[in-house]
Amino acid sequence: xxxxxxxxxxxxxxxxxxxxxxxxxxxxxxxxxxxxxxxxxxxxxxxxxxxxxxxxxxxxxxxxxxxxxxxxxxxxxxxxxxxxxxxxxxxxxxxxxxxxxxxxxxxxxxxxxxxxxxxxxxxxxxxxxxxxxxxxxxxxxxxxxxxxxxxxxxxxxxxxxxxxxxxxxxxxxxxxxxxxxxxxxxxxxxxxxxxxxxxxxxxxxxxxxxxxxxxxxxxxxxxxxxxxxxxxxxxxxxxxxxxxxxxxxxxxxxxxxxxxxxxxxxxxxxxxxxxxxxxxxxxxxxxxxxxxxxxx
Numbered sequence: 001x002x003x004x005x006x007x008x009x010x011x012x013x014x015x016x017x018x019x020x021x022x023x024x025x026x027x028x029x030x031x032x033x034x035x036x037x038x039x040x041x042x043x044x045x046x047x048x049x050x051x052x053x054x055x056x057x058x059x060x061x062x063x064x065x066x067x068x069x070x071x072x073x074x075x076x077x078x079x080x081x082x083x084x085x086x087x088x089x090x091x092x093x094x095x096x097x098x099x100x101x102x103x104x105x106x107x108x109x110x111x112x113x114x115x116x117x118x119x120x121x122x123x124x125x126x127x128x129x130x131x132x133x134x135x136x137x138x139x140x141x142x143x144x145x146x147x148x149x150x151x152x153x154x155x156x157x158x159x160x161x162x163x164x165x166x167x168x169x170x171x172x173x174x175x176x177x178x179x180x181x182x183x184x185x186x187x188x189x190x191x192x193x194x195x196x197x198x199x200x201x202x203x204x205x206x207x208x209x210x211x212x213x214x215x216x217x218x219x220x221x222x223x224x225x226x227x228x229x230x231x232x233x234x235x236x237x238x239x240x241x242x243x244x245x246x247x248x249x250x251x252x253x254x255x256x257x258x259x260x261x262x263x264x265x266x267x268x269x270x271x272x273x274x275x276x277x278x279x280x281x282x283x284x285x286x287x288x289x290x291x292x293x294x295x296x
Contacts, residue, residue, distance in 0.1 A: 009240030021256020055179030089151030098155030133279025
């Protein structure tokens with residue numbers, strides 16, 4: 001693999017974490033009008049249409065559809081349900097920290113799975129250094145976290161869901177186009193969300209999208225960038241860099257959210273937040289150098 005290809009993989013992962021870091025702020029506005037399940041369905045549906053335009057090629061094999069369904073359940077339905085529900089039980093800072101433990105859980109699952117990508121000692125060190133930095137970024141000088149068993153368990157469940165998705169993705173990212181995988185994820189995301197919508201049984205104020213342009217723009221941002229393009233880029237990065245190295249970028253999401261909040265919500269960035277950002281970069285660089293040396 002040449003340097004240009006790897007650089008493109010890093011750019012794809014970086015693009016994803018920048019967009020996903022901003023989606024927390026955009027989602028908050030949509031969740032004022034729509035329920036989490038309604039927001040999920042709208043996001044998946046629009047993303048699915050966009051991906052059909054980008055990749056209008058039919059593919060269907062029962063053996064592979066099961067894998068696509070499982071990846072969608074873990075990366076879309078279970079992940080977003082657990083994360084969004086957790087926010088209603090506990091502090092958002094708790095959720096950010098616990099959900100961002102996905103790289104640690106991914107490394108553990110990979111280590112336990114025969115034939116999977118194995119983390120080296122330096123990679124583990126890089127993961128832990130970045131984890132400490134991520135916690136510092138999320139706290140950003142705030143008070144001590146308050147534990148809430150239900151919310152915190154749901155947050156860990158979201159991280160575990162993403163780790164399982166990464167494990168399955170590892171086996172399929174080289175076999176299929178990133179566009180096809182992403183489109184399948186959105187399709188099964190719609191199918192698995194519809195029953196939840198029926199069970200919820202709440203009014204669906206979809207007309208507000210056309211009466212409030214900011215909501216429509218927010219939905220397009222979440223669906224086109226946050227789901228369609230980001231999933232394509234993330235799956236491509238996983239194929240190029242490896243699942244573990246790509247997952248390390250998740251640690252940067254709280255940093256992006258912190259900067260976005262400072263720019264758009266006038267929140268303050270403290271020395272703790274800056275120090276945490278430095279540790280995140282240090283951990284990612286350490287892990288990246290280890291992966292590079294191993295490849296060479």
